[in-house]
Amino acid sequence: MTKTAPAPKAGILDIAPYVGGKSKIEGVAEPIKLSSNENALGCSVKAIEAYEAAKVKLFRYPDGHAAPLRVAVAEYHDLEPERLVFGNGSDEVFALLNQVYLEAGDNIVTGEHGFLAYRISALACQAEVKLAEEPDQRVSIDKLLELVDEKTRIVYISNPANPTGTWNTQEEIADLRARLDPSILLCIDEAYAEFVDEPTWETAFPMARDHDNMVVTRTFSKIHGLAGLRIGFGYCPVDVIAAIDRIRLPFNANLPAQYAAVAALSDAVHIEASRQQILNWHPRLRQAISGLGFEIRKSIGNFVLIYFRDAAEAARANEFLMSQGIIIRHVANYGLPQCLRITIGKDEENQAFLEALGKFADQR
Numbered sequence: 103m104t105k106t107a108p109a110p111k112a113g114i115l116d117i118a119p120y121v122g123g124k125s126k127i128e129g130v131a132e133p134i135k136l137s138s139n140e141n142a143l144g145c146s147v148k149a150i151e152a153y154e155a156a157k158v159k160l161f162r163y164p165d166g167h168a169a170p171l172r173v174a175v176a177e178y179h180d181l182e183p184e185r186l187v188f189g190n191g192s193d194e195v196f197a198l199l200n201q202v203y204l205e206a207g208d209n210i211v212t213g214e215h216g217f218l219a220y221r222i223s224a225l226a227c228q229a230e231v232k233l234a235e236e237p238d239q240r241v242s243i244d245k246l247l248e249l250v251d252e253k254t255r256i257v258y259i260s261n262p263a264n265p266t267g268t269w270n271t272q273e274e275i276a277d278l279r280a281r282l283d284p285s286i287l288l289c290i291d292e293a294y295a296e297f298v299d300e301p302t303w304e305t306a307f308p309m310a311r312d313h314d315n316m317v318v319t320r321t322f323s324k325i326h327g328l329a330g331l332r333i334g335f336g337y338c339p340v341d342v343i344a345a346i347d348r349i350r351l352p353f354n355a356n357l358p359a360q361y362a363a364v365a366a367l368s369d370a371v372h373i374e375a376s377r378q379q380i381l382n383w384h385p386r387l388r389q390a391i392s393g394l395g396f397e398i399r400k401s402i403g404n405f406v407l408i409y410f411r412d413a414a415e416a417a418r419a420n421e422f423l424m425s426q427g428i429i430i431r432h433v434a435n436y437g438l439p440q441c442l443r444i445t446i447g448k449d450e451e452n453q454a455f456l457e458a459l460g461k462f463a464d465q466r
Contacts, residue, residue: 117225120218123431130427134454136445137431139264139294139405141327142379145362146372149328152365156358164357169357171333175362179307179320181337187346188355191426192293192319192334197223199317199336203255203287204229204344211249211454213241215266215436217352218290220258229255232301235282238408239262239399239407239438240268243278255285260296262303265433265443267401272304279313287342291315293334294403296325296373297380303402307337314339322359325376326366331359380404383446390456396462426458 123137128237145389165171168188176183189195196219204210206228212220214233221231230253234245241259250257257278262269279288290306310316318337323329333355338346366372380403387406388398397409410416420442431443444455 111228113225113228117222118435120222121435124149126171126428127424127427127429132427133424134428134447134451136447136451136455137429137443138168138329139324139403139445140329141324141376141403142446143327143352143372143376145327146366148365148369149326149362150371152361153331153358158362159357162357164353164355164360166352169362171360171364174367175335178367181307182311185335185337185340185343187338187343187350188360189336189350190354190356191323191332192291192321192336193219194354195319195334195336196220196289196291197226197255197316198346198350199287200224200227200229200341201349202342207253208255209251209253210256210258211245211246211254212258213263215239215263215438216241216258217260217264218435220289220291224256230378236266236268237377238268239266243270243274243281246278247281248353250282250286256287257282258289258291260291260293261306262292262298262401262403264294265405265407265431265438265441267399267403267405269298269300269303269402271302272306272309275306276309279309279316282315284315287315287317287376289319289336291319293319293321293324295320296377297404298402299381300402307355309460310337314341317342322363322366325373326375327372328359328362328365329368331356333359333363365402373380377432379448380446383449383452386453387444387446387456391459394456394460396459396463405443407433408440408442408444410440414449415466416440416442417460422462422465423455423458426454426461428455428458430455 122384127133172183200223204227205303210224211232232249306318372448
């Protein structure tokens, strides 16, 4: 008897799956991994201790509303606790928003180089993804608005943006919100906010407090170094929270992640050390890479995007760096085949990368 699995709903098999940064090189026991924008300094010792403390409670379900973490995040960011939703990374918050607001025929609008997670879950809801042109790899408010129509339900902006490292000012965000119909949700993804040292950038938390169609998301994967535990949150209007809670899985934020996240927020020393590692190295890397003859544009975040002559040269550089035991990120799947993204790592990792890139530059 022939067995045939049920067919997935229309469009699912047309979705390109998310592919994370590589972590292995064949024949290299311990490569330098600078491909996934992970925290160069790891996570807080306090977070590790909290994780260890959680292991004796692994037989218990986690707090379904993440009460201690809710209080900690609210106090840390000066937010109303009832307006927070937690997820298995901020990725899940995007997926929940898409599930709540999208149906077949609807659409989301985002920048052409925006985070792939917005698109994947929208397509899974049988919605259309409309990608706005980004002149100079920067989100254009006018280009976004040109694509908004009567079927648009959510507009997503990464601010700062990954992989480009560009950003939008608070005035631009306010302009976008003011020109959007109030029935359209505006989601600002601030995953890299803690690494910003740019006077024209501001968090959208205060703006979101005063408007019923704004969501701001953050993650514990970056500055707090908890990428492996998958924990993030959204700051949402109460009506959005009420809708999300009707479909959110009851224990979606796992117990060790909640414990570690609370502890991570309390470790100001580690947070500042992680921030300073990026702020110290960002200009040094940009200057050094530019000095080797490669194009670098002004950016923020814990990574640097390198522009090569063309896609072929970027591919050769990627292969050469891997031959030197260094993994960075080829971002062709973000519509940037001529670019490679390097996560800012430890001092010795950054030096090794520059030495390897210098060798490649000598071969150009």
